[in-house]
Amino acid sequence: MHEWSLACELVRQAETEARRRGALRVHSVKASVGVLTGILPELFQRAYEMARQGTCLEEAPLEIEVEAVRARCPECGREVTLHSPALVCPDCSGLGLEVLGGDGIFLTSLELDVAEAAGGNHV
Amino acid sequence: MCDTCGCGLPEEAKNQAHEHNHDPRHTHREEAVLYRNLLAANEAQARENRAHLMEHGVLAVNLMSSPGAGKTSLIEAVAGSLAGKLRVGVIEGDLATDRDAERIKALGFPVWQITTGSTCHLDAAMVHEALHHLPLGSIELLFVENVGNLVCPGLYDLGCHLNGVLLSVTEGDDKVAKYPVIFGHAQFFCITKWDLLPYVTFDAAKPQREARILKGDLKTFSLSAKSGEGVSSFLNYLLAERAALTA
Numbered sequence: 001m002h003e004w005s006l007a008c009e010l011v012r013q014a015e016t017e018a019r020r021r022g023a024l025r026v027h028s029v030k031a032s033v034g035v036l037t038g039i040l041p042e043l044f045q046r047a048y049e050m051a052r053q054g055t056c057l058e059e060a061p062l063e064i065e066v067e068a069v070r071a072r073c074p075e076c077g078r079e080v081t082l083h084s085p086a087l088v089c090p091d092c093s094g095l096g097l098e099v100l101g102g103d104g105i106f107l108t109s110l111e112l113d114v115a116e117a118a119g120g121n122h123v
Numbered sequence: 124m125c126d127t128c129g130c131g132l133p134e135e136a137k138n139q140a141h142e143h144n145h146d147p148r149h150t151h152r153e154e155a156v157l158y159r160n161l162l163a164a165n166e167a168q169a170r171e172n173r174a175h176l177m178e179h180g181v182l183a184v185n186l187m188s189s190p191g192a193g194k195t196s197l198i199e200a201v202a203g204s205l206a207g208k209l210r211v212g213v214i215e216g217d218l219a220t221d222r223d224a225e226r227i228k229a230l231g232f233p234v235w236q237i238t239t240g241s242t243c244h245l246d247a248a249m250v251h252e253a254l255h256h257l258p259l260g261s262i263e264l265l266f267v268e269n270v271g272n273l274v275c276p277g278l279y280d281l282g283c284h285l286n287g288v289l290l291s292v293t294e295g296d297d298k299v300a301k302y303p304v305i306f307g308h309a310q311f312f313c314i315t316k317w318d319l320l321p322y323v324t325f326d327a328a329k330p331q332r333e334a335r336i337l338k339g340d341l342k343t344f345s346l347s348a349k350s351g352e353g354v355s356s357f358l359n360y361l362l363a364e365r366a367a368l369t370a
Contacts, residue, residue: 009161009162017155017159021155025150086336087339095339107159109154109156110155110157113150
């Protein structure tokens with residue numbers, strides 16, 4: 001259910017940025033969702049589609065990239081990549097892994113049309 | 124066609140200067156790489172809350188569980204037992220009603236109720252607002268009872284020093300693996316309604332083992348707010364954490 005409030009925050013930040021850059025049109029929005037956030041990409045997608053209504057993102061589809069967990073094992077010292085939230089070292093079964101990434105949710109980029117300096121005569 | 128603005132002049136004229144009678148703005152498509160943290164505003168507010176509580180020497184404890192696991196009962200049991208040792212205050216979070224706050228008020232402890240309406244979790248801004256309504260100068264231990272939900276509260280840092288999850292024996296011993304995110308954000312884990320263990324099928328070793336897999340350093344307690352069994356070791360843990368905060 002927290003997908004809704006995060007989708008509203010995504011729309012708010014994307015709109016602010018598009019306006020700041022003087023965008024004439026936003027073509028697409030990209031977001032990254034870490035496995036440790038527990039956010040369901042499908043629900044986040046649907047929440048975004050509702051949250052963008054009436055904004056400059058109405059024509060901009062959302063691409064979600066799921067970010068795996070990166071962690072360091074205190075037992076064997078290796079840096080590992082995990083695709084589930086269970087923090088167990090796949091190499092030595094060590095516990096208490098130090099999380100290095102995959103625990104956040106980000107607006108990663110916007111693809112947009114921006115105006116160049118006003119035209120006139122050009123070659 | 125003009126290859127700058129695409130305005131359709133014939134090929135032979137494209138290198139000649141020409142007037143535009145269409146929208147004079149030329150546009151180009153660009154990718155704005157941002158990498159903006161959507162939880163940044165909450166995290167900044169949480170850091171501020173933590174610092175503010177720290178200034179007042181208040182240890183703040185966020186209690187999370189599904190509805191009915193016994194968060195309010197645990198607060199009642201702990202707050203009563205701490206009389207004369209630590210002064211307790213409470214923030215209650217619920218979708219609706221102030222029933223939990225009324226229970227705490229009846230015991231004489233300062234309490235503020237947050238009614239979230241439709242929001243399924245507390246966030247740092249809600250806690251910040253609630254802190255204005257509590258006498259922080261006369262509180263040493265603040266419980267923040269989150270909205271009953273094993274999913275969403277795990278993602279929101281409230282600015283507490285400790286996050287704990289409660290799981291009652293009546294909910295089943297499979298919940299840790301089913302709701303890994305919230306346990307992954309916790310520092311302690313209480314198995315509650317321990318007095319009901321003889322009447323339910325609940326293998327206590329299983330959630331403890333699964334919790335250790337998710338979070339190797341998670342402190343685990345088994346207790347009953349009703350019978351008082353196991354509450355003292357939880358109390359000692361809170362007293363030690365409060366002492367460490369102000370050391």
